[in-house]
Amino acid sequence: MKSRIDARFAALKAEDRAAFVAYVMAGDPNRATALEILKGLPAAGADLIELGFPFSDPMAEGPPIQKAAQRALKDGMTLKGVLDLAAEFRQGDDTTPLIMMGYLNPLVTWGFEAFAQAAAQAGIDGLIIVDCPPEEADPLADALDAADISLIRLATPTTDDKRLPVVLRRTSGFVYYVSVTGVTGAKEADAEAVRPAVARIRAASGLPVAVGFGIRTPERAGAIAQVADAAVVGSALVDEVAEALERNEDVTARVLSKVESLAKAVRSARTAALPA
Amino acid sequence: MNAPTHPPAPPATPNDFAAYPDANGRFGQFGGRYVAETLMPLVLDLEAAYLATKEDAAFQAELNGLLTHYVGRPSPLYFAERLTDHFGGAKIYFKREDLNHTGAHKINNCIGQILLARRMGKTRIIAETGAGQHGVATATVCARFGLPCVVYMGAVDVARQRPNVFRMNLLGAEVTPVTSGASTLKDAMNEALRDWVTNVEDTYYLIGSAAGPHPYPMMVRDFQAVMGREIREQILEAEGRLPDAVVACVGGGSNAIGTFHPFLNDESVRIIGVEAAGDGMGTDRHAAAINGGRPGVLHGNKTYLLQDAEGQITEAHSISAGLDYPGIGPEHSWLHDVGRAQYLTCTDTEALDAFKLCAELEGIIPALESSHAIARLPDIARDVGKGGVVVMNLSGRGDKDVATVADHLGRTI
Numbered sequence: 001m002k003s004r005i006d007a008r009f010a011a012l013k014a015e016d017r018a019a020f021v022a023y024v025m026a027g028d029p030n031r032a033t034a035l036e037i038l039k040g041l042p043a044a045g046a047d048l049i050e051l052g053f054p055f056s057d058p059m060a061e062g063p064p065i066q067k068a069a070q071r072a073l074k075d076g077m078t079l080k081g082v083l084d085l086a087a088e089f090r091q092g093d094d095t096t097p098l099i100m101m102g103y104l105n106p107l108v109t110w111g112f113e114a115f116a117q118a119a120a121q122a123g124i125d126g127l128i129i130v131d132c133p134p135e136e137a138d139p140l141a142d143a144l145d146a147a148d149i150s151l152i153r154l155a156t157p158t159t160d161d162k163r164l165p166v167v168l169r170r171t172s173g174f175v176y177y178v179s180v181t182g183v184t185g186a187k188e189a190d191a192e193a194v195r196p197a198v199a200r201i202r203a204a205s206g207l208p209v210a211v212g213f214g215i216r217t218p219e220r221a222g223a224i225a226q227v228a229d230a231a232v233v234g235s236a237l238v239d240e241v242a243e244a245l246e247r248n249e250d251v252t253a254r255v256l257s258k259v260e261s262l263a264k265a266v267r268s269a270r271t272a273a274l275p276a
Numbered sequence: 277m278n279a280p281t282h283p284p285a286p287p288a289t290p291n292d293f294a295a296y297p298d299a300n301g302r303f304g305q306f307g308g309r310y311v312a313e314t315l316m317p318l319v320l321d322l323e324a325a326y327l328a329t330k331e332d333a334a335f336q337a338e339l340n341g342l343l344t345h346y347v348g349r350p351s352p353l354y355f356a357e358r359l360t361d362h363f364g365g366a367k368i369y370f371k372r373e374d375l376n377h378t379g380a381h382k383i384n385n386c387i388g389q390i391l392l393a394r395r396m397g398k399t400r401i402i403a404e405t406g407a408g409q410h411g412v413a414t415a416t417v418c419a420r421f422g423l424p425c426v427v428y429m430g431a432v433d434v435a436r437q438r439p440n441v442f443r444m445n446l447l448g449a450e451v452t453p454v455t456s457g458a459s460t461l462k463d464a465m466n467e468a469l470r471d472w473v474t475n476v477e478d479t480y481y482l483i484g485s486a487a488g489p490h491p492y493p494m495m496v497r498d499f500q501a502v503m504g505r506e507i508r509e510q511i512l513e514a515e516g517r518l519p520d521a522v523v524a525c526v527g528g529g530s531n532a533i534g535t536f537h538p539f540l541n542d543e544s545v546r547i548i549g550v551e552a553a554g555d556g557m558g559t560d561r562h563a564a565a566i567n568g569g570r571p572g573v574l575h576g577n578k579t580y581l582l583q584d585a586e587g588q589i590t591e592a593h594s595i596s597a598g599l600d601y602p603g604i605g606p607e608h609s610w611l612h613d614v615g616r617a618q619y620l621t622c623t624d625t626e627a628l629d630a631f632k633l634c635a636e637l638e639g640i641i642p643a644l645e646s647s648h649a650i651a652r653l654p655d656i657a658r659d660v661g662k663g664g665v666v667v668m669n670l671s672g673r674g675d676k677d678v679a680t681v682a683d684h685l686g687r688t689i
Contacts, residue, residue, distance in 0.1 A: 056588040057462065057574060059469045060312040066456060078586050104310060104573045109587030131310045131573065135300065156314040158476055163317060181314055182474040 004097040004125045005150060005173040008047060009208045009229065018225035019047035020266040021210055022259050023101065023234030025068035026051050026085050027077025028241055029251060034072075036252045038089045041096070044256040045263020048097045048210075050128070050232065053082045055103040060130045062183040068238040079106045079115070083122040090123035099126040099152060099173075104140075112143035120147035126173045128152045134166050141170045150174075155201050157181050168205045174230065175205050180214040185235025189214030191223035198228045218265035225269035233262050293540035293616050296607065301490020303610035309489040311576045314473050319576075323491040325396050330498075335391060342387050343502065346420070347377050349384075351503070353510035353667070358637040359650075365657030366520060366664035370640070371507050373531065373671045380643065380672030381503060381531045382413035382484055388499035389482045390417040398480035401425045404468040406433055406461035406527070407598035407645065408440025409672055410484030415449035425449040428467040430460035433597050440676055458591040461527075461601045465575050485528025486605035489576030493533075493605050500534025507667055508538050520660045521546035524669040525648040526619065527563065527599035529608045531671035540616060548656060549608060550648045552594035553621035563592035565604040566612050566619045579606040595624035595680065596644035598672075622648040628684055631674060643672035644680065 002010075012019050022041050027034050041049055054069035054077055061069070086098055100119065107115050107129070119127070127149055132140060137151065144151050150173030158181065159167055168175065177197060179189035189211060198209045211224050212232030224231040237255055244254040296303045301323075309319055329335040343349040352375065356368040373381040393401060401418050403425070405411030411427040418425035427444055431453040434441055444451050457463035465488075472481045486496040504522075511519050522539055524532035526549040539545040551564035562568055565580040572581040574589055582590045582602035592602040611617035622630075627644055630651035635641045642650060649668050660666055674681075682689045 054588075056457070056590075057466050059466045059575070060314075060473060062470075063456075073588065105581075105583070105589070106587035108572050108578075109583070109585070130312055131576070133309060133311060133313050133316045135316070136308050136310055154313040156312075158314050158317045160317065167313065178314060181476045183470045186474065 003148070003150065003173065004095060005048070008095070008097050009174065012047060017270055018228060018266055019210070019230035020045055020221070020263040021048045021050055021212070021230050021232040022046035022237060023050040023052060023232060024255070025065065025072050025238055026053055026082040027072030027075055028068040028238060029071045029245055030075045031077065031081065031085070033251050035085055035088060037255050038085060039092060040252060040256045041259060042093055044259040045267065046096070046259055048099060048230065050099045050101045050234065051082065051086060052234070053079055053100055053102040053106065055106060058103060060183055062185040062235060064185045064235040064238045064242065067242060079110055083118055083124070086124055087122040097125040098123060099128060100124055101128040102130070104129050104132045107140070112140050113146070116143040116147035116149055120149055124149060126150040126152045128154065128176060130154070134169055137170070152176050154178050157197070164201070164204050171205065171207065174208040174210050175201050176232070177201060177209050177211045177228070178213045179211050182213070184213055185216070187214050188216070188220060189224060191227050194224060195227040218261050221262045222265035222269040225266040231266050294537060296610065297490060297494050301494070303607045304613060305571070306578050306606035306609040307490055307493055308578050309576060310573045310578065311489045312473055314476060318472070318476060319489050319491070326392060326491050326495050329392060329395065335395065339388055339391055343384065347383050347387060348375065349502065350506045350510070351375050353507060353514060355514070356638050359634065359653065360657070362637055363654045363657040365662060366660035366666045368653055368657060369511065369514070369519070369665065369667045370670040371503055371535065371667060373503065373669060374640070374642065374673035378409070378413045378416050379675065380409040380413070381500060381534065381669070382410045383416065384502055384534070385484060385496050385499040385530060386413040386417045386482065389495070390421055390423070393480035393482065394421060396480065398478060399423065400475065400479045401482050402428070402468050402471050402479055403482045403484060404428045404461065404464040405484065406464070406600055407596065407676065408433065408437040408444065409598060409676070411449070411451065412440050412443050412447070414482050414484070415444040415447035418449060419447045426471065427451050428454050428464040428471070430458070430464050431455045432459040433461065436680060437597055437676060460591070461597070462589065462592070469575070484530065486530040486533045486607060487528045487575060487577060487579070487603060493577065493607055496530050497533045497537055497607060500530050501537045503531070503534045503669060504536065504538035507535065511665065511667060515665050517665065518542055518545055519667045520544070520664040521548055521656055521666045523548045523550065523649050523652065523656060523666060525550045525599060525645050525671065526604060526608060527552065527601050527645065528603070529605035531669050533605055533607055535669045536611070536617060547611070547617040548652070549617055549619045550652050551619055551621045552596060552599035552648055553623040554593040554595070556623050557621055560590070561593035563594040563599050563601060564621050565602060566609065567621050569602070571609065574603055577606045579603050579609045580612070595627060595684070596648065598643070598645040599648065620652050622651040626651040628681065631681060640670070641674035641678070642670055643674045644677045646671045
């Protein structure tokens with residue numbers, strides 16, 4: 001069976017456009033709203049979804065996602081609860097890839113094998129674990145392989161040619177290129193600096209390359225979409241949640257409207273870039 | 277291919293307790309390098325650079341020179357005669373790390389790491405601190421070598437350790453209060469890691485505990501093991517024999533592992549760590565990772581952690597800021613699992629009583645951290661019995677704690 005991730009990237013390649021990947025924190029600001037946002041993402045233009053699962057000590061996140069995780073935890077979100085959300089989403093959408101992103105300790109607590117089976121049942125396609133480098137990943141990779149879930153690897157500006165094969169070992173689905181050194185949402189990615197890195201990783205892996213960590217605006221997303229196979233936006237979306245809460249506005253509407261503007265920029269990036 | 281390290285194999289008793297970590301930075305199932313990919317090349321570089329210094333006579337000579345003339349080593353091994361009489365059991369000796377420059381054992385490790393940072397061409401130093409002792413020690417070596425220094429410190433700790441914050445400022449360091457989470461040591465460590473992942477080119481992260489990703493637990497232990505090696509020589513000279521027990525308080529556990537490590541293969545020496553029990557082990561307000569936690573992954577290593585049923589890290593509580601951490605160095609987790617060391621606990625109240633007792637009987641005001649170890653000495657001295665010898669690491673002086681203690685005694689100063 002072809003994975004949802006492979007199918008989605010193949011379809012987008014046929015359309016000659018990059019994917020827009022939306023990151024949302026499961027349970028932020030509460031379960032019901034998060035589910036509503038999740039269900040609305042594909043229609044708003046998200047080609048893939050990264051579903052953050054909250055951790056108390058997210059050491060690679062900037063303040064926006066730290067706060068989103070705190071809101072979700074305060075509302076009682078659990079790892080089981082995240083899978084329940086995913087399963088509900090899957091009832092209405094069997095094609096949009098769902099990638100969970102977070103930290104290792106909640107999975108250690110659940111147990112890798114049991115978690116991987118439950119995640120597969122919930123319709124999870126991939127997993128990004130920020131604090132699990134390849135050197136520590138084999139036990140998790142074994143469990144995910146058995147459940148047909150992709151372990152998405154991170155490559156970064158500090159990944160040199162010598163290290164790249166280590167990073168790419170046992171990876172599938174796509175490779176996530178962290179475009180800046182830093183925490184999420186803090187620095188801006190430079191499309192021209194990203195271009196050679198994406199080409200290098202694509203050549204070494206034979207996989208699509210998604211770029212994230214430094215994209216906040218439609219302009220930036222469009223620029224990245226010209227050089228990468230996918231543009232990921234996270235902090236700017238969870239910031240919309242925070243802002244809507246602060247202003248007492250409709251959280252779902254605010255987030256989805258931001259997703260629409262970002263997705264539109266990604267979808268038109270390559271045609272817009274062509275000479276008239 | 278490395279053998280999978282999850283799920284953990286049952287602990288086997290190794291032949292050589294001092295031979296760890298293995299090439300992957302593991303102490304049994306504990307340790308490892310659980311960091312963001314951006315940091316992986318940095319921790320691998322650090323390991324290579326550190327291992328090179330071990331073989332480098334010039335590095336070792338510079339380190340030893342500074343330990344002698346700047347830190348004041350060797351620190352004395354002091355026979356605590358009145359406490360010995362008071363407890364009525366084994367002879368009690370204190371390893372006087374409180375007499376070091378900056379007032380605690382933390383400086384031993386900072387000297388070693390600042391020399392390494394210079395050798396690696398790093399130009400900016402960051403650190404985390406709880407009680408402020410490691411922050412002061414880091415600020416001190418940064419001043420000594422003319423390097424800019426940023427210290428992350430939980431906002432709660434900034435408030436309860438004001439004198440140390442001022443000392444760091446005097447030494448030229450920038451102290452950044454951290455307000456995420458519970459605003460204590462664990463949050464300061466998160467923030468330091470976030471700084472490091474942002475400033476990968478020029479910045480050296482000077483970790484103060486025998487915790488974090490490999491090679492830190494090994495490297496910090498090695499720099500702190502100077503204490504255990506001195507104890508060995510000094511007790512052989514004083515008593516003509518090895519001690520029956522070595523005792524130290526454990527938060528992250530750098531003073532304890534530095535004391536314990538040179539004795540790991542001496543079967544006759546009991547090894548005892550003391551964790552902070554805060555309000556008591558029957559409550560959820562303590563900082564005893566081994567006695568009240570379970571294995572998990574945080575801050576780059578697998579170790580015993582305070583956490584809830586979901587694997588979310590819970591807040592530690594201790595009267596002593598230096599022990600107020602939900603984890604423990606991975607080597608301690610392993611020593612516990614294989615049964616080579618024993619980890620006891622001590623409440624806030626017991627530590628306060630020990631603090632007063634030591635001041636009154638020995639004329640030494642101990643750090644609240646060290647007071648946790650003092651509090652267990654009566655039982656240990658009785659167990660070992662008359663004619664026996666117990667060495668305790670008096671890891672720091674208590675000047676920084678007098679305001680906290682006065683507050684708990686209901687006194688205004």
